[in-house]
Amino acid sequence: MRRSERLVAMTDYFKENPYTHISLPFFVQWFEAAKSSISEDLDIIDAMFDQLGIGRLQTSAGAAGGVQYIPDYHMDLSKKKIDDIIELLEDPKRILPGGYIYMSDLLGDLKQLRIIGKMFGAAFKAYDVDYVVTVATKGIPLAYAVADVLRVPVVIIRRDPKVTEGSTVSINYVSGSSRKIQTMVLSKRSIQENSNVILLDDFMKAGGTIHGMVSLMNEFNATVKGIGVLAEAEDDEEDRRVDDYISLLKFQEVNEREGRIQVVRGNYFE
């Protein structure tokens, strides 16, 4: 196989298998090419991925040597893309009664969602993550987009137990803004003991839900390595129950009467 063909096949393979250790002999056999040719291919791909701002190939030497693709998403690109999303969100037609914002279309738009996933993937790439954990329903798309980049399993906390989950662990927690007591349920099978997890949700105000997720993770002896929310609302700092998190967007003002939404970049960009 010629180099040009190999480059197409290898680019596809890396894109399909991020964070996956691939031995050089695997490529040597697949393409019936010399190891030196494969190494040159890898250099070309690595340089181009770097130039595109989408990550690097990490090579390791020795008997167990090989290569893996670590996705990234350059900060410059992230800023440009988040500003596009901000423009989408500042449309006054999104304001719902009670000052809520309609965002379901954004979370349903694969193009935007993939970009959001890449940003969180870049933010959490240095973490050694075993699972991405979210809570039904709105957090699910976000969690999958991030897990797609980090290539770890998604675990979904439910609001109510379901027979198809098997035995579960549940906790009660107090929702930060409404002060209501709510329940979270997670299948016992879903997380192995002593795992590292990232928590993700679409929206955070007082942080009660995230706080509940942290408590539930304690029940599984899991270590919360990072917390990400797509959007946070301006809130009294003292009321907030979660300090250490990454947000991509921040709703600064939602004025229902005057039909004005003001959104700015989240703390990831600070």
Next chain:
Amino acid sequence: MRRSERLVAMTDYFKENPYTHISLPFFVQWFEAAKSSISEDLDIIDAMFDQLGIGRLQTSAGAAGGVQYIPDYHMDLSKKKIDDIIELLEDPKRILPGGYIYMSDLLGDLKQLRIIGKMFGAAFKAYDVDYVVTVATKGIPLAYAVADVLRVPVVIIRRDPKVTEGSTVSINYVSGSSRKIQTMVLSKRSIQENSNVILLDDFMKAGGTIHGMVSLMNEFNATVKGIGVLAEAEDDEEDRRVDDYISLLKFQEVNEREGRIQVVRGNYFE
């Protein structure tokens, strides 16, 4: 930029933007290359994608001419991969009280989920789809995996209205197996009139849920172009309320007492 570099960048671009019309001048400008060189690049990529079984580049001539990547997933590859999934599912440890099967880990496993998405993407590639529609909660990962391939928005039907959805349309329907009356709710903003949709769910027994989804789509004047379920259960044909669907897996027998699960390929492979 050299051809080798262009091929890496273009392969990445096509993978990131399936079903997207790209004009040749876009590539010409990006790479500062002659149109003839770009055409040769496209031929190389098209041939390699075809050989890998992951789709083709479709070129159109004329003033509005250009190219788009139509993903596919070869039937041979699909059969091999579905048999791997069947092996995973036939593990007796998955049997839950009542003869239910634990599948949440499969739907949380990005590698498997992506493959499943590619299969449905191939099955529905000739359809002119505007939305992929599913119902919370279990269908969501599947819907996203398919929408990622078809590159259309995901629309999520809920079991209960939520304030952040705005005004909604709701229907009541009878669950096929339990004969309980249930509710489905969908935001009015989520689907435009006269759209073409694909319905997806993780599991189908009597088909009551899918039947309810079809009714709800009627309320939006949407045309159901296809129905896909990851797994179907063996059921009395006469009880089934949905005839025309694609399944990837079929549970033939779940014997709780003897700890035996028998899974076969679904009707997509017939």
